[in-house]
Structures are given as structure tokens and as C-alpha cells.
Amino acid sequence: MRALVYLGPRRMELQDVPDPVAGPGEVVIDAVVSAICGSDLHGFREASPRRVPPLVMGHETVGRIGAVGTGVDPERLGQRVVLKPILSCGTCEACRTGDINRCREGRLVGRDLAGGFAERFAVPATAAVPVPSELPDEVAVLTEPLANAEHVTERAVREGDVVFVIGSGPIGALMVRAAFLHRARQVIVTDTNPERLAFALAQGAEGVPGDDALEAVTAATDGWGADVVIDAAGFETTWALGLQGVRPGGHIFEIGLGAPRGTVDFFTVLGKEATITGSYAWSDQDFARSLELLAGGALTPDGWLTRVPL
Ligand SMILES: [Zn+2]
Ligand SMILES: [Zn+2]
Incomplete structure (x- = not known):
């Protein structure tokens, strides 16, 4: 073979x-x-x-x-x-x-x-x-990545939250969908790549290019900051952006594999009483729930995959 x-x-x-x-x-x-x-x-x-x-x-x-x-x-x-x-x-x-x-x-x-x-x-x-028979292959293949998003949003997002997603690659875009499934009030997403940002918009988020992201979060929350930040990029700059964008007492989830180490402004972590949580893969429950959500029509199949024959 x-x-x-x-x-x-x-x-x-x-x-x-x-x-x-x-x-x-x-x-x-x-x-x-x-x-x-x-x-x-x-x-x-x-x-x-x-x-x-x-x-x-x-x-x-x-x-x-x-x-x-x-x-x-x-x-x-x-x-x-x-x-x-x-x-x-x-x-x-x-x-x-x-x-x-x-x-x-x-x-x-x-x-x-x-x-x-x-x-x-x-x-x-x-x-x-x-x-499940009603689920097409090209949607079912998103079970594992959506389980990653479920693992974060199940713990992070409460009804009515404003969520700030940094990075709108496939995982970031799935975070947007999953945040809405967990009844987020508003999701703001940022990425330096306009095409990726456009795809996140199609999932119902508000998209803002990198430089304007913080301003958009501030405006959406009366200057307070996002309840939840999901960093699907994981670089020194996005760690900093997350800390600036989160509200006092808010929660930052780190899932991006951008950089293994770097500087984090811990005075802001302390001053805001922010919680930073790492996320790796998913639990049995997340995987089962992801498959259930997909079978229930949680995602439209368009735009997630680019086909390349083996
Ligand atoms: Zn993976
Ligand atoms: Zn074991």
C-alpha cells in the first residue's frame, strides 16, 4: 500500500x-x-x-x-x-x-x-x-479538532460571555463555533491572514485585523475586557495580547503551539487576577460530545477542507 x-x-x-x-x-x-x-x-x-x-x-x-x-x-x-x-x-x-x-x-x-x-x-x-450514517465523511473528519475546541469552551465559556479568539486557523475557527454552541454573546476574532479571518466571520464572529483587535474588544465590553480569551496562536505577542484583552478576573486558555517559551507580563496576570489555563487534546466526554454535535448539524461542511489526493 x-x-x-x-x-x-x-x-x-x-x-x-x-x-x-x-x-x-x-x-x-x-x-x-x-x-x-x-x-x-x-x-x-x-x-x-x-x-x-x-x-x-x-x-x-x-x-x-x-x-x-x-x-x-x-x-x-x-x-x-x-x-x-x-x-x-x-x-x-x-x-x-x-x-x-x-x-x-x-x-x-x-x-x-x-x-x-x-x-x-x-x-x-x-x-x-x-x-452516524447522516454525517458526511468531510464533516466527520472534524470530530477530533472540534473535540479540542469542545475541551476549551466546555470549561471556559458561560452563557452571555464575550469571547476573544486569537488566531483563526482551523482550530481558531472551530473555537468560534464552539463558543457560540456554549452560548457566548459575542465572539471577536483576530488574525493577520485576511482569508482566515474571513472564514471565522462566516462562523458568526466579528473579525478584526491584528492591530485593531484590542480596540474592538475594549469597545465591545465598555473598556472592561473579554470574559474569556482563547489563544489559538501561542506566541509571545499573542500571550501579551490576551493579557491586554482579558477583563479583570477573566480567563485565558492557551492552546496554540506557536512558541515554547518567552516572556509573560506577570504583573498584569497578578493585577488583573487573570487565570491562564493550558489545554491539550480532549477527554472521552469531549470526543463523544463533538461527534454528537456534528451529527446534530453543528457545522456546515463548506470551507473546512482543501482536498489533496494521497
Ligand atoms: Zn491534532
Ligand atoms: Zn491512563
């Missing part, structure tokens, strides 16, 4: 590789659509210590079950599934409450084992979640 193999920073090659085999308790997923995550891009561009070549990336995949290993219901053959890519131990304290993103033995498909940038790949049967 063909697979897109990562060979080192900025080197990826379409190669012929052996077909995967479903081991005990596993299934082989025949990939139909795989989306590219920002973390895949990050791994491709820089020498990420967590993505060791040779590696087949990809953890946002919809496909059909093409083979089942021993112990897996053969009735599942042909079933349409979405990949739930965090593989966790299932027994630790974090796993017992569904917080599988915090499992210390957690592995990620497409990082710690071969993933969806291939015609086929093998995973534990529990990582292949059935997709």
Missing part, C-alpha cells in the same frame, strides 16, 4: 510499504479522508522530539474497517468509523474519569504509531468509533 512517510524535518515521501495486519483486539482502517493537524505541520517543519522518523503521521481520519483481529466482532467489517487517536491505559486515575489526554502512558496514533496518512493503518478496535 501507499503511505506518506515522514523522513526528517521537511522531508516526506510517498512510499510503498507493507500492508498493516490487525493484531488481537485491533482493526485495520481503510482511510477515506485524513485531515492535517497543526501539530503534524509542526512535526514536519521542525525536528520535534515526539515525532521520530520514519513515521506515518495523521490522527484525524475517517475510513472503513477493512480487517478485524481476533476478539473483534466480525460484524464490524465495512463499518464507517472516525479515528479516536489517543490510546490510553484505561486504568490510571486520569483514565478512570475519562481524562485520557492526561494519561501518563497515553500514546497518539500518527505520532507513537503509524497513522492516517496512508491507505490503511491498524489501531485498537476501541479507537475506531462508528460514525
Whole structure:
């Protein structure tokens, strides 16, 4: 079969590789659509210590079950599934409450084992979640990224909140949708890329270019600041922008992978009594809720994907 193999920073090659085999308790997923995550891009561009070549990336995949290993219901053959890519131990304290993103033995498909940038790949049967029949492939493939947004907004957004989203790439745009699903009153989004900003507008937000963002947040909140800031960019400049834009007592969520370290103005953190919370991936509950939201028509399919054949 063909697979897109990562060979080192900025080197990826379409190669012929052996077909995967479903081991005990596993299934082989025949990939139909795989989306590219920002973390895949990050791994491709820089020498990420967590993505060791040779590696087949990809953890946002919809496909059909093409083979089942021993112990897996053969009735599942042909079933349409979405990949739930965090593989966790299932027994630790974090796993017992569904917080599988915090499992210390957690592995990620497409990082710690071969993933969806291939015609086929093998995973534990529990990582292949059935997709409701009414949900098209190109929407179902957004289950994992929307779960990331659900993980933030479920904790962050309360009814009537003004939310300031920094960065309107796919995750930022999903944050906009998810904030409204959690009954935000107003969402203001900023990005330096006008096309990305336009897409966030289509999700119902108000979009403002980088330089005017703070002014828009101030104007929308009588000078008070946003209740919630979601930083989907993650650079020193956006950390600073978030701190300027958040209201006293407000909440900043960091999800962007822009820069690993830099300067943060902690006098403003103290003075505003701001809370800064990190967010990584999603829990069992977020993933289930994301699939449920999509099945309920939470997103229109247009504009989320650019198609590239393998
Ligand atoms: Zn991802
Ligand atoms: Zn665990």
C-alpha cells in the first residue's frame, strides 16, 4: 500500500510499504479522508522530539474497517468509523474519569504509531468509533479538532460571555463555533491572514485585523475586557495580547503551539487576577460530545477542507 512517510524535518515521501495486519483486539482502517493537524505541520517543519522518523503521521481520519483481529466482532467489517487517536491505559486515575489526554502512558496514533496518512493503518478496535450514517465523511473528519475546541469552551465559556479568539486557523475557527454552541454573546476574532479571518466571520464572529483587535474588544465590553480569551496562536505577542484583552478576573486558555517559551507580563496576570489555563487534546466526554454535535448539524461542511489526493 501507499503511505506518506515522514523522513526528517521537511522531508516526506510517498512510499510503498507493507500492508498493516490487525493484531488481537485491533482493526485495520481503510482511510477515506485524513485531515492535517497543526501539530503534524509542526512535526514536519521542525525536528520535534515526539515525532521520530520514519513515521506515518495523521490522527484525524475517517475510513472503513477493512480487517478485524481476533476478539473483534466480525460484524464490524465495512463499518464507517472516525479515528479516536489517543490510546490510553484505561486504568490510571486520569483514565478512570475519562481524562485520557492526561494519561501518563497515553500514546497518539500518527505520532507513537503509524497513522492516517496512508491507505490503511491498524489501531485498537476501541479507537475506531462508528460514525452516524447522516454525517458526511468531510464533516466527520472534524470530530477530533472540534473535540479540542469542545475541551476549551466546555470549561471556559458561560452563557452571555464575550469571547476573544486569537488566531483563526482551523482550530481558531472551530473555537468560534464552539463558543457560540456554549452560548457566548459575542465572539471577536483576530488574525493577520485576511482569508482566515474571513472564514471565522462566516462562523458568526466579528473579525478584526491584528492591530485593531484590542480596540474592538475594549469597545465591545465598555473598556472592561473579554470574559474569556482563547489563544489559538501561542506566541509571545499573542500571550501579551490576551493579557491586554482579558477583563479583570477573566480567563485565558492557551492552546496554540506557536512558541515554547518567552516572556509573560506577570504583573498584569497578578493585577488583573487573570487565570491562564493550558489545554491539550480532549477527554472521552469531549470526543463523544463533538461527534454528537456534528451529527446534530453543528457545522456546515463548506470551507473546512482543501482536498489533496494521497
Ligand atoms: Zn491534532
Ligand atoms: Zn491512563
